[in-house]
Amino acid sequence: MISSLVTAFIVGGLICVVGQIFMDVFKLTPAHTLSTLVVLGSILDGFGLYEPLIDFAGAGATVPITSFGNSLTHGALAEAEKHGLIGVLTGMFEVTSSGISSAILFGVIGAFIFQKRKTTY
Amino acid sequence: MVNTFGTLQFTTKICIANTGTVVGPVEKDSTFADSFDEVLSLETEKDETNEQAHARMIESACHWAAKKGHTQVDKVDVLIGGDLINQLSPTNFAARSLAIPYLGVFSACASSMESVILGCLLLESGNARTVLAGASSHHQAVERQFRYPLEYGTQKPKTSQWTVTGAGFSLLEKDLKNTPVVTHATIGKVVDSQQTNPLHMGAAMASAARDTIERHLTNTNSKMADFDVIMTGDLGNIGISILKEMFQDENTGVILQDAGAQFYGNDKFFNAGGSGAGCSAVVFFGQIYDQLKKGSFKRVLLVATGALLSPLTFQQGETIPCIAHAIECRMEKRG
Amino acid sequence: MDQQQFQKIVDEKNPKVPFFMNILKAFIVGGIICTIGQLITFFYMRFFPFTEGTAGNPTVATLVFIAMILTGTGLYKKIAQIGGAGSAVPVTGFGNAVISAAIEHKSEGYVLGVGGNMFKLAGSVILFGVLSAFVVALIKTILVNIGVVSW
Numbered sequence: 001m002i003s004s005l006v007t008a009f010i011v012g013g014l015i016c017v018v019g020q021i022f023m024d025v026f027k028l029t030p031a032h033t034l035s036t037l038v039v040l041g042s043i044l045d046g047f048g049l050y051e052p053l054i055d056f057a058g059a060g061a062t063v064p065i066t067s068f069g070n071s072l073t074h075g076a077l078a079e080a081e082k083h084g085l086i087g088v089l090t091g092m093f094e095v096t097s098s099g100i101s102s103a104i105l106f107g108v109i110g111a112f113i114f115q116k117r118k119t120t121y
Numbered sequence: 122m123v124n125t126f127g128t129l130q131f132t133t134k135i136c137i138a139n140t141g142t143v144v145g146p147v148e149k150d151s152t153f154a155d156s157f158d159e160v161l162s163l164e165t166e167k168d169e170t171n172e173q174a175h176a177r178m179i180e181s182a183c184h185w186a187a188k189k190g191h192t193q194v195d196k197v198d199v200l201i202g203g204d205l206i207n208q209l210s211p212t213n214f215a216a217r218s219l220a221i222p223y224l225g226v227f228s229a230c231a232s233s234m235e236s237v238i239l240g241c242l243l244l245e246s247g248n249a250r251t252v253l254a255g256a257s258s259h260h261q262a263v264e265r266q267f268r269y270p271l272e273y274g275t276q277k278p279k280t281s282q283w284t285v286t287g288a289g290f291s292l293l294e295k296d297l298k299n300t301p302v303v304t305h306a307t308i309g310k311v312v313d314s315q316q317t318n319p320l321h322m323g324a325a326m327a328s329a330a331r332d333t334i335e336r337h338l339t340n341t342n343s344k345m346a347d348f349d350v351i352m353t354g355d356l357g358n359i360g361i362s363i364l365k366e367m368f369q370d371e372n373t374g375v376i377l378q379d380a381g382a383q384f385y386g387n388d389k390f391f392n393a394g395g396s397g398a399g400c401s402a403v404v405f406f407g408q409i410y411d412q413l414k415k416g417s418f419k420r421v422l423l424v425a426t427g428a429l430l431s432p433l434t435f436q437q438g439e440t441i442p443c444i445a446h447a448i449e450c451r452m453e454k455r456g
Numbered sequence: 457m458d459q460q461q462f463q464k465i466v467d468e469k470n471p472k473v474p475f476f477m478n479i480l481k482a483f484i485v486g487g488i489i490c491t492i493g494q495l496i497t498f499f500y501m502r503f504f505p506f507t508e509g510t511a512g513n514p515t516v517a518t519l520v521f522i523a524m525i526l527t528g529t530g531l532y533k534k535i536a537q538i539g540g541a542g543s544a545v546p547v548t549g550f551g552n553a554v555i556s557a558a559i560e561h562k563s564e565g566y567v568l569g570v571g572g573n574m575f576k577l578a579g580s581v582i583l584f585g586v587l588s589a590f591v592v593a594l595i596k597t598i599l600v601n602i603g604v605v606s607w
Contacts (some may be wrong), residue, residue, distance in 0.1 A: 001498065005491050012490025012546065014484035019541030020482035022475050023276075030275060030553075031545050031577060034586040037545060042585065046592035054512070059493035063519065063546045064486070064510040068585045071512075076593035081600075081607050083457060088593040099547045100582060104515040104574070106524040106551065107558035111570050114528030114559050115269065116165065116261070170563040270560035272527045272545050273577065274536025274552050276478070279471040314462055324466045331457075359469050366465045367457060 004058055011053070012059030034065050039071030045077070070096055127308040128340035136297040136422035137253075137450070140406035141185025143178050144399075145260065145286030152386045154388050156286075156407035158185045164261060165284050166360045175204065175259035177209035180218050182288035183253050186406075189249075190292035192221050198249040200291070201225075201240050203232030203256045205263050205392050205398050212257070221253075230326075230426030231309060232256035233402035234446035238306045240293045241448070255290030255406065256425075258397030267319070267432055282312060282320035282357045282381060282396035285326045289402025291410075301413040305449040307337040311429065312317070313442040319428075320433050322443075323360020323393055326426040330356060331367050333424055337447055348405075350416040352409060354401030354425035355381030357393030378403035402426040420451045480538050485539030489546045493519055516547050523551035528559065545558035 015037070022033040041064075044050040054061040061067060072092050079091025080113040123130035142157045145164040154160070159181060165174040179202065187194045196198075200219055202212040203226040216223040228235045233256035240252035255440040261271055263284040269275060286318070294339075312332050318326035330353050338344065345351060356364060361379035369375065384395030385405065405423045412418040430439070474520045496518050498512040526532040532552045536543040544550055557576050561569035575582065 001565040004498075005494050008494035009462070009487035009491045009550075012493070013487030013542070016482045016486025016539075016542040016545045017479050018547040019486075020479050021502040023541055024475055024478055029579045030549075033541065034544065035580045036580055037529040038585040039588040042588035043593050043607040047597050055508075058508065058514060059497050059512075060447065060487075060490045060513060062497075063490045063493040063548075065545055065547060065550055065581065067512070067516075067547070068550075068581065069588055072585050072589035074590050076589050077596060078599040080593055085594075085597055085601075087596055088590060091593070092589050097519060097585075098513040099516045099550060103547075103551045103554040103578065107574050108522050108566070108570060110524040110528050111562045111566070116171075116559065116562070117530050243510065265560055270556040272530060272552070272556035272559060274532055274533040274549065274556075276537055278473070291514040313461060316466070321470075323570065324469075359471065363465055363469050366469065367462070423574075 007057045008060035012063055015064040015066060020025035037064070037066050038069040039068030042073040045070040045073040068097055068099055122340040123305065126340060127310065128337055129238070129242075129306045129308070131241055131245050131304060131306070132342075133245050133246050134296050135303045136254045137292055137298055137303065137410060138292040138294040138297055139186055139190035140289065140291045140410050141187070141189065142180045142289045142403040142407040143185065144403055147260065148285060148287055150385070151343040152383050153404055155264045155408050156411050157403060164360045171212070171259055171262035171265065172206060172211050172342035175257065175262050176218070177287070178215040178259065179204070179212055180216035182216070182257065184221055186253060186255075186290045186292045189433045190294070192251065194253070194293070195221060197221055197251045197292070197345040199224065199240070199243060199252045199397065201236040201252060201254045201408070203236060203376065203398060204226050205229060206266060207284065211262070222426060224411060228309070228446060229429055230396060230398045230401060231297065231425040231427030231444050233354070233405065233445045234400045234423060234425035234448055236429055237291060237293070237303065237448055238308060238446060241303050241306060244293055244295055250294070252293040252449040253290050254293055256289065256398040256402045257288030258284050258286065258399035260286045263397060266321065268270065269355065269400055275441050278320050280323065280357070280359055281392045282322065282355065282394055283385065283391040284397040285395045285403065287397070287399035287401040289399060291406050293432050294414045297330055299453070301410065301450045301452050303448050304349045304451050305341055306338070307333050307340070307447045309333045309444040311444050313440055316441050319408050319430060319441065321359070322428045322441065323357040324363055325428050325441040326356055326443040326445065327360050327363040327367060327444040330364055330424055330426050333445040333447050334422065337422060337449070341449070345373060345376050347390050348376055348420050348422050351377050351422040351424065352405070353379045355379070355394070356426055357396065358382040359393050366400070384387035416452055419451070422449050481538055481542035482540045485535065485542030486545060487517070489548055493546070519546070519548050520551035521546040524555050527552045527555045550578055550581060585603070
């Protein structure tokens with residue numbers, strides 16, 4: 001169990017380092033950085049490399065935003081394998097990207113619960 | 122060369138009768154805190170929007186200025202004001218409550234001096250007896266419009282500035298005794314020094330400040346050393362060091378200062394310092410006005426600096442054009 | 457003063473970005489968040505009928521829930537100032553982007569304000585995720601069908 005935690009830490013940390021390099025060295029905005037990482041996750045799954053990464057690093061690969069790209073692509077490919085080209089479209093929308101749906105849900109719940117805070121520092 | 126190339130000389134005696142400054146809770150620990158008339162305990166009350174709180178702050182500052190100038194807002198001829206929010210909504214809504222003739226102006230963080238210049242022109246031409254002129258900004262409202270939601274996590278660079286929550290208004294009247302007098306003004310030119318980083322506005326605005334200061338000095342036949350202080354609005358600590366470097370042939374010493382750079386003292390949390398239309402307004406109409414009235418300063422040049430970008434122009438990849446408006450104030454010898 | 461001279465002064469006065477420290481902090485903060493995620497995954501595997509493969513979904517949802525609490529209480533941005541990409545890249549960063557926008561725009565009501573503005577920051581992630589998934593899957597499907605690669 002300890003080794004899983006260590007690999008999660010290291011792989012997750014390294015993906016974040018890539019993001020930090022995009023921001024500091026290439027001067028990308030957060031939106032540009034995250035969009036690029038999502039696309040990278042998608043491409044890696046196209047090459048069949050992301051699922052093995054998840055097997056190796058667990059949460060170190062499922063938690064970073066790259067896993068969105070992976071799960072959307074994975075769903076599309078799984079359906080395409082079964083139903084051909086049309087599966088590319090249907091598969092994507094079948095995969096519940098729980099990150100997106102939970103963000104929407106907790107977003108509106110958060111808006112409901114939390115008052116606008118005072119500016120503090 | 123006054124009254125040409127944007128520099129005006131006022132031939133009548135236009136005085137800043139008094140001023141009103143209201144700031145938010147974060148500004149309580151500002152270097153200039155002692156000079157503010159009122160410090161709000163909450164930036165936005167529970168049941169109001171940011172913009173409503175912003176409007177309330179503007180009204181409050183106007184009431185302070187009028188009261189300290191021994192009059193009331195509804196006896197003032199014209200209100201001139203500006204802020205950073207889309208369509209000047211907070212100032213418009215404040216003007217609705219104040220219910221006097223009103224001109225809304227926008228030159229980003231240079232709005233405070235633009236308001237005063239227009240007020241002086243109205244008085245000079247005999248078209249008003251008293252004018253309330255100033256500007257304001259509200260941290261939360263500005264962050265949401267120009268940058269990110271308040272609770273969004275980003276890493277702010279050292280060049281970024283903190284928008285001041287504050288409203289500063291001046292009451293302008295003619296022919297008073299023992300009050301600071303606006304003798305000259307220089308209207309800014311839009312200057313674009315090809316800067317594109319909205320998180321480093323000091324670099325973008327420095328050139329506009331330089332243009333205005335140089336024009337003012339040339340047109341009024343003066344040198345920097347003739348002034349007790351030349352203060353820019355919100356170049357920030359990096360922006361002011363860029364400006365000083367641009368004037369490297371002059372001995373700027375302590376004369377050339379920046380309100381934003383000093384606003385929050387040495388607290389690194391605020392990175393390059395304060396900014397916003399309210400920053401120049403509350404410092405010029407607070408601390409600087411007090412010093413003039415006391416006689417510690419006899420001749421000052423107040424240069425409010427503004428960055429004329431919008432969230433849209435940034436997304437469209439445009440550079441950041443800037444402008445700086447200035448007024449020269451003198452304190453007559455006590456008679 | 458010409459543009460070149462001016463730009464030289466600007467570049468000179470520009471504070472240096474602490475690259476090494478930023479990268480180190482991103483590594484540590486990002487690593488910690490992923491480690492917490494791994495602990496949550498173990499929790500779901502132990503107490504609920506999830507496997508290593510399927511526990512990813514509730515893990516991500518739980519992390520976004522935590523992001524909601526941290527965002528609403530003002531703690532997330534403090535973590536983000538230190539962690540930079542370490543807090544933006546994990547899914548908690550995505551959650552923070554959506555939730556902070558939702559809270560901010562409550563003043564314009566739930567339909568126009570919250571609904572209309574919630575994806576201001578995160579929308580491009582969803583767009584490019586879907587777009588790249590489509591393109592990658594399309595290309596791979598075509599390549600499989602013409603026999604160049606296999607599933």
